[in-house]
Amino acid sequence: MAGRLEAFVEALPDPVLIIGRGQRIIAANKPACGLFPALREHKSLPLVIRSPDVLDATARVFEGGAATTTMLHERVPVERVFEVHAAPLKDDGVDFAVLTLRDLTAARRVEKMRVDFIANASHELRTPLASLLGFIETLQGAAKDDRLARERFLAIMRDQGQRMARLIDDLLSLSQIEQQQHLRPQSPVDLVEVVRHCADGLTPVAQENAISILIEAPDQLVVAGNRDELTRVAENLIENAIKYGASDTGEESHVDVVISLVRMGEGRDVARLSVRDHGAGIAAEHLPRLTERFYRVDAGKSRAKGGTGLGLALVKHIVARHRGLLRVSSRPGEGAEFTVELPLDV
Numbered sequence: 436m437a438g439r440l441e442a443f444v445e446a447l448p449d450p451v452l453i454i455g456r457g458q459r460i461i462a463a464n465k466p467a468c469g470l471f472p473a474l475r476e477h478k479s480l481p482l483v484i485r486s487p488d489v490l491d492a493t494a495r496v497f498e499g500g501a502a503t504t505t506m507l508h509e510r511v512p513v514e515r516v517f518e519v520h521a522a523p524l525k526d527d528g529v530d531f532a533v534l535t536l537r538d539l540t541a542a543r544r545v546e547k548m549r550v551d552f553i554a555n556a557s558h559e560l561r562t563p564l565a566s567l568l569g570f571i572e573t574l575q576g577a578a579k580d581d582r583l584a585r586e587r588f589l590a591i592m593r594d595q596g597q598r599m600a601r602l603i604d605d606l607l608s609l610s611q612i613e614q615q616q617h618l619r620p621q622s623p624v625d626l627v628e629v630v631r632h633c634a635d636g637l638t639p640v641a642q643e644n645a646i647s648i649l650i651e652a653p654d655q656l657v658v659a660g661n662r663d664e665l666t667r668v669a670e671n672l673i674e675n676a677i678k679y680g681a682s683d684t685g686e687e688s689h690v691d692v693v694i695s696l697v698r699m700g701e702g703r704d705v706a707r708l709s710v711r712d713h714g715a716g717i718a719a720e721h722l723p724r725l726t727e728r729f730y731r732v733d734a735g736k737s738r739a740k741g742g743t744g745l746g747l748a749l750v751k752h753i754v755a756r757h758r759g760l761l762r763v764s765s766r767p768g769e770g771a772e773f774t775v776e777l778p779l780d781v
């Protein structure tokens with residue numbers, strides 16, 4: 436009988452344990468053993484799952500209770516949350532309890548991201564909106580007849596309005612690109628032309644920051660992609676290198692942009708774009724989180740430079756849609772290098 440139950444639980448994809456009277460473990464499938472290594476040594480449920488809620492739910496099944504559901508939080512080795520379903524099972528007149536575990540960790544994480552995202556987006560919009568409303572009130576009241584103040588306030592209001600428009604623009608592009616994540620864009624795009632075009636557009640900002648953009652590239656390198664999206668990638672990376680690579684003291688510096696063909700063998704050659712600055716760099720703990728929406732190392736500094744914190748999130752999604760790779764390497768004090776690899780147009 437135990438053998439039959441073992442064969443049965445082994446066929447199920449989620450972690451399942453079958454418990455006999457006295458909290459004895461009769462059978463457990465591979466996913467359950469993976470989850471609770473103690474199963475290899477112990478056959479007593481309290482030694483394997485220490486959660487009082489799960490033990491109570493199991494005991495209740497043997498007291499003739501109906502099936503119940505409870506939660507199990509595992510903290511080691513990583514934080515995980517399971518929904519545990521304890522149900523009665525009668526086999527040849529013998530009572531058992533069947534524990535089925537459903538991993539809710541990923542669903543919880545997605546839910547948290549969704550909530551955080553809405554909170555962040557609202558917060559980012561609320562700040563410029565509050566400032567706009569404040570100025571409107573001032574213009575209707577105290578500064579009603581002050582022509583100079585009006586000019587100055589209207590200029591600030593325009594900036595705040597533009598900031599909100601850019602934020603909404605970025606959010607819309609992000610959701611659009613995410614929706615089409617599975618569709619790979621396939622038009623031939625000359626990466627060199629795109630990058631030179633972006634660098635030209637950013638030259639005035641670079642000059643303001645005492646930065647020169649140095650480009651090293653072949654005459655042409657054609658990748659399979661979408662021109663507008665690749666423009667956003669180049670723009671974001673070069674703009675970041677200028678914004679965060681500039682020295683606070685106004686000392687002259689440069690941003691190195693290198694485009695090259697990397698031979699990976701038969702049909703797997705890629706175009707590599709690397710953007711390197713010589714600024715303050717990024718500490719290791721921030722690196723894995725840079726591409727999260729609204730993640731900024733220094734939110735105040737980024738906002739002051741008109742940043743929404745969505746740039747690298749966009750870059751990551753665009754590169755993924757192009758089946759490419761994005762890498763960041765940096766050390767504090769030694770600048771940062773962002774590298775993108777894209778499949779060639781063949």
Ligand SMILES: Nc1ncnc2c1ncn2[C@@H]1O[C@H](COP(=O)(O)OP(=O)(O)OP(=O)(O)O)[C@@H](O)[C@H]1O
Pocket residue numbers: 671675676679680712714715716717725730731732733737738741742743744745746747748770771
């Ligand atoms: N080259 C860099 N050097 C140092 N820090 C950087 C660099 N590039 C990005 N960062 C850090 O990563 C954060 C996220 O960058 P991201 O491009 O996503 O947003 P942003 O530049 O703040 O805003 P946006 O791109 O929307 O204008 C930045 O706020 C900055 O702290």
Ligand SMILES: [Mg+2]
Pocket residue numbers: 671674675742746747
């Ligand atoms: Mg940016």
